[in-house]
Amino acid sequence: MSPKKRRRLWFAAAIVVAGGLGAWLVIWALGNNTMFFRSPTDVANKLVQPGIAFRVGGLVGEKSMRQGAGAEVHFTVTDGKGVVPVEFHGVLPALFREGQGVVATGALDARGTFMASDVLAKHDEKYMPPEVVDALKKSGRWKEGEAP
Amino acid sequence: MIGELGQLSLAFALALSLVMANAGLVGAGAANNTARRIASGATMGLMVFCLLAFGVLTYAYLVSDFSIRTVASNSTTLQPLFYKIAAVWSNHEGSMLLWMLVLSLYSGTIALLGRGGERLTSAALGIMGLLSAAFLLFILFTSSPFLRIDPPVFEGAGLNPLLQDPGAVMHPPMLYLGYVGLSAAFAYAAAALIVGEPAQSDGWVRAARPFMLMAWITLTCGIALGSWWAYYTLGWGGFWFWDAVENASLMPWLVATALIHSAMATEQRGAFRTWTLLLAITGFSMSLVGTFLVRSGVLTSVHSFASDPARGFFILILIGLAIGGALALFAWRAPKLQDGVPFQAVSRESALLLNNVLLMAALAVVFIGTIYPLALDAMTGRKITVGPPFFALLFGPLCVLMMVLVPFGPRLPWRKGDLKSAARTLAPALGVAAVAGLTALAIASPKSAVGIGAFAVAGWLIGASIIELRKRRGARLTAFAAAIAHAGLGVSLIGVAGTVGWQSEALVVVGPGETLTVGPYTLRFDGVMERDGPNFTGKQASIAIMDGTRVAAVMRPEQRIYTAEGQDVSYTAIRTTGIRDLKLVLGDDRGSGRWTLSAFVSPLAPLIWIGGLVMALGGLLSLFARLATRAPKPEAAALPQAAE
Numbered sequence: 001m002s003p004k005k006r007r008r009l010w011f012a013a014a015i016v017v018a019g020g021l022g023a024w025l026v027i028w029a030l031g032n033n034t035m036f037f038r039s040p041t042d043v044a045n046k047l048v049q050p051g052i053a054f055r056v057g058g059l060v061g062e063k064s065m066r067q068g069a070g071a072e073v074h075f076t077v078t079d080g081k082g083v084v085p086v087e088f089h090g091v092l093p094a095l096f097r098e099g100q101g102v103v104a105t106g107a108l109d110a111r112g113t114f115m116a117s118d119v120l121a122k123h124d125e126k127y128m129p130p131e132v133v134d135a136l137k138k139s140g141r142w143k144e145g146e147a148p
Numbered sequence: 149m150i151g152e153l154g155q156l157s158l159a160f161a162l163a164l165s166l167v168m169a170n171a172g173l174v175g176a177g178a179a180n181n182t183a184r185r186i187a188s189g190a191t192m193g194l195m196v197f198c199l200l201a202f203g204v205l206t207y208a209y210l211v212s213d214f215s216i217r218t219v220a221s222n223s224t225t226l227q228p229l230f231y232k233i234a235a236v237w238s239n240h241e242g243s244m245l246l247w248m249l250v251l252s253l254y255s256g257t258i259a260l261l262g263r264g265g266e267r268l269t270s271a272a273l274g275i276m277g278l279l280s281a282a283f284l285l286f287i288l289f290t291s292s293p294f295l296r297i298d299p300p301v302f303e304g305a306g307l308n309p310l311l312q313d314p315g316a317v318m319h320p321p322m323l324y325l326g327y328v329g330l331s332a333a334f335a336y337a338a339a340a341l342i343v344g345e346p347a348q349s350d351g352w353v354r355a356a357r358p359f360m361l362m363a364w365i366t367l368t369c370g371i372a373l374g375s376w377w378a379y380y381t382l383g384w385g386g387f388w389f390w391d392a393v394e395n396a397s398l399m400p401w402l403v404a405t406a407l408i409h410s411a412m413a414t415e416q417r418g419a420f421r422t423w424t425l426l427l428a429i430t431g432f433s434m435s436l437v438g439t440f441l442v443r444s445g446v447l448t449s450v451h452s453f454a455s456d457p458a459r460g461f462f463i464l465i466l467i468g469l470a471i472g473g474a475l476a477l478f479a480w481r482a483p484k485l486q487d488g489v490p491f492q493a494v495s496r497e498s499a500l501l502l503n504n505v506l507l508m509a510a511l512a513v514v515f516i517g518t519i520y521p522l523a524l525d526a527m528t529g530r531k532i533t534v535g536p537p538f539f540a541l542l543f544g545p546l547c548v549l550m551m552v553l554v555p556f557g558p559r560l561p562w563r564k565g566d567l568k569s570a571a572r573t574l575a576p577a578l579g580v581a582a583v584a585g586l587t588a589l590a591i592a593s594p595k596s597a598v599g600i601g602a603f604a605v606a607g608w609l610i611g612a613s614i615i616e617l618r619k620r621r622g623a624r625l626t627a628f629a630a631a632i633a634h635a636g637l638g639v640s641l642i643g644v645a646g647t648v649g650w651q652s653e654a655l656v657v658v659g660p661g662e663t664l665t666v667g668p669y670t671l672r673f674d675g676v677m678e679r680d681g682p683n684f685t686g687k688q689a690s691i692a693i694m695d696g697t698r699v700a701a702v703m704r705p706e707q708r709i710y711t712a713e714g715q716d717v718s719y720t721a722i723r724t725t726g727i728r729d730l731k732l733v734l735g736d737d738r739g740s741g742r743w744t745l746s747a748f749v750s751p752l753a754p755l756i757w758i759g760g761l762v763m764a765l766g767g768l769l770s771l772f773a774r775l776a777t778r779a780p781k782p783e784a785a786a787l788p789q790a791a792e
Contacts, residue, residue, distance in 0.1 A: 033538035037531035071655045091735035091746045094716035
């Protein structure tokens with residue numbers, strides 16, 4: 001084997017090893033850091049284990065918002081079928097309203113309360129998060145071409 | 149009448165872009181001066197009509213012509229002049245027109261400068277003509293900003309108050325200068341492949357480098373502005389959220405960074421010829437992918453306006469044609485290219501290669517993390533998000549590795565370098581790194597291993613840049629430019645280290661007169677007052693920063709309800725000492741004068757954006773140096789230039 005060929009072979013081997021290692025790292029990191037989106041119906045059907053981070057989206061339940069003893073806030077998220085109680089420590093987004101779309105990130109605790117670490121509301125009056133629209137369509141709360 | 153004038157201008161621009169595409173590509177052939185003159189003239193015409201269309205739309209906003217739909221939905225008569233103008237590009241239709249305007253301005257610049265010879269210029273104009281035609285069709289058929297509403301409304305709906313902000317106003321034009329600047333690099337690369345000769349002699353790289361630099365500078369500024377806006381607008385206490393929309397702008401930036409480095413090796417040494425061509429194609433592809441992500445409505449963000457599937461579909465077709473066409477051209481012509489002077493394992497070329505490998509790996513991480521959820525949703529309907537830890541885990545180490553290696557690059561000569569001598573020169577920087585790390589270890593509490601490590605790396609980068617500046621006294625300006633840009637990276641890293649390693653936050657419910665402590669601050673809550681403005685009603689808190697019993701300063705975070713738009717906006721209050729930011733967010737009313745208050749102390753945060761500015765400054769210096777002096781003939785291009 002000529003030195004040039006040998007060098008190329010080493011080079012190719014290095015690329016394969018680095019690529020394989022990189023791919024493995026990416027897949028491993030993806031596996032540990034992806035979160036599923038669940039509808040309130042999914043949660044009500046006990047499809048989600050406590051302690052596992054996921055996102056839940058739907059409408060904020062009417063008259064469900066309640067301030068806790070500390071800085072926390074309680075409210076519910078619903079798609080018309082399932083209802084998830086949510087607890088959040090933080091400042092709610094300015095456009096957070098009862099009866100409007102919201103997506104929260106967090107995990108269920110042992111009592112089945114969703115402990116949110118992050119709450120996103122829509123950013124203007126016209127907009128509804130696409131996941132929420134999907135969840136509402138599935139549960140039948142959303143009719144094409146009209147607001148819920 | 150005025151709206152129709154705009155629409156008509158766009159139609160003329162479309163006709164001219166087709167002439168430009170046709171004549172430009174014909175003029176790329178050996179001797180066709182007439183076609184070249186036509187292409188050049190058509191380009192000027194395109195520029196004029198795009199300016200006219202944009203001017204007409206701006207005028208419609210200025211006079212509040214609510215018979216035009218985009219004006220009616222994004223402006224009001226009450227809006228301040230500044231935001232009436234900013235509203236022009238605050239929405240999908242207007243921002244696409246801005247994109248088109250920038251594209252036409254770059255085309256005009258290509259025609260006027262005529263860098264790289266007549267054939268190359270002509271072919272580049274041909275490609276710019278094709279792109280212009282595609283975007284004009286897109287605007288005219290799916291996103292015209294001039295459509296009327298009948299009957300006209302009496303008062304407009306107003307600009308989203310979140311966007312009534314100087315940072316948000318400057319962010320899109322900057323980003324578009326960058327996105328579209330990459331289209332010029334793309335056009336030159338494709339033109340070089342069409343004409344053939346400039347690809348071998350690297351004439352196209354010399355011609356395209358100012359455009360690459362311009363794209364990189366403006367992307368850097370645009371991203372910094374966007375991050376800054378998110379930092380002070382969203383009360384989350386962060387500067388980067390690995391949101392898909394942020395990633396959409398980061399991806400072209402990573403490619404542009406790789407491109408300006410790889411182009412350097414190609415221009416000077418004829419190295420990485422095919423790779424640089426491929427990067428130029430990839431860069432613009434990433435711009436298009438970013439545009440698709442942001443504009444098609446597949447993502448949830450401030451950027452997703454009411455979406456229309458036709459738009460996303462159109463952009464997808466455009467991506468397919470542009471990328472597919474360019475890659476086909478590449479596959480056909482690139483194998484004929486030969487690389488320039490061979491180089492050794494330790495050399496400037498190898499350093500630049502490593503830079504590109506790491507940047508591409510970083511691009512792959514961001515790309516996978518951004519696209520995977522969308523692909524999974526499209527294929528299986530399962531909705532997932534990739535969390536920030538994914539990016540931090542993979543992108544972070546790649547960046548740190550890159551920053552550790554950066555100082556070696558400029559210290560290694562072309563073709564064959566000496567690692568030991570480079571290390572000897574850089575040894576004092578290691579001292580700076582040690583001092584920086586130890587200082588952080590001594591004064592910072594609580595201890596943060598990541599923060600201290602980042603400090604050391606930043607010290608290393610900045611120290612090495614200072615050595616570089618001293619060593620290169622009397623050298624060409626471009627060498628300084630690189631040192632400054634690299635130092636900017638170090639400055640940003642310090643800001644990131646401070647914010648990530650030592651941010652403290654507090655979330656409390658406070659009543660009037662009560663105090664709270666966060667980080668080194670003691671704050672006294674002095675209650676909330678009603679405070680109404682011309683187009684909003686508001687509640688403003690008054691919070692005193694205490695120095696013993698004395699009030700050192702008062703901060704006023706507030707909440708506003710914009711009456712016309714019917715939208716609530718929370719305004720954070722930020723007080724910066726230059727080395728530390730205190731940010732306050734007013735939360736819910738808890739009754740009997742008590743409110744939720746959220747406070748963040750972010751040490752060194754301002755340096756994140758100052759570093760970005762320093763990087764952009766380095767880029768600007770390089771751009772000026774390049775435009776002011778004629779580029780010296782590179783040794784590698786010994787091939788005779790074809791008669792031009």
